Amino acid sequence: MKYTESLKKNYQFRNVYNKGNSIANRFLVMYKLKNGKDKNRLGISVSKKVGNSVVRNRITRLIRESYRLKEEEIKKGWDIVIIARVASKNSDYNEISKSIYNLLKKSEMLYNKN
Template identity: 60%
Template sequence: MKLSESLKSNRDFQNVYKNGKSFANKYLVMYVLKNEKNTLRLGISVSKKVGNSVVRHRVTRLIRESFRLNDYKFNSGLDIVVIARAGAKGRDYQEISSAVNHLSKLHKIVKEMNES
């Protein structure tokens, strides 16, 4: 599966917030909602509370990269919104990737490895 689509419109984000299910950990909050498409759509939100523009973009890139490198593990047909918390500031790739994997397992959106 290729992670090609992203959530862009405010309406899409609001729909996931309103109707989706959320779990959180120290660094991230993840909302998940099933969609009618056969693709995984990812939206990332990093507020000014996390830091300045450079810091926010770095956190966004780390989250996107952790999804890109693990896209084969995720079920398709989902809208996912990831919100970075202030604790994500200054974290390295391993910590952010671990947080993403933790939330994915809580949501049960990870494929079983013997399924593949």
């Protein structure tokens, strides 16, 4: 991902959870927080409730790829944490992609296309 770094440390995730705003839909929950930088930072969380490691890694890959393809349209300067809900277990790429787009649009993080 060109414009995005990863959130890796627990304190980074906690900061976004505690100070950020959340938006949710059927498959995903997204927390966002301004970071004051010219890059976005993305964290992805998939709980053991969603499934075994194979399922969790698949969901993580789907989320990361969906985000990567929309990255050019996303405003810069945000810490974003995306959490997969149990319903995402059986979802395919199109459902995850639409879900991420929906969350980004609801949270007004996309550039307006004229």
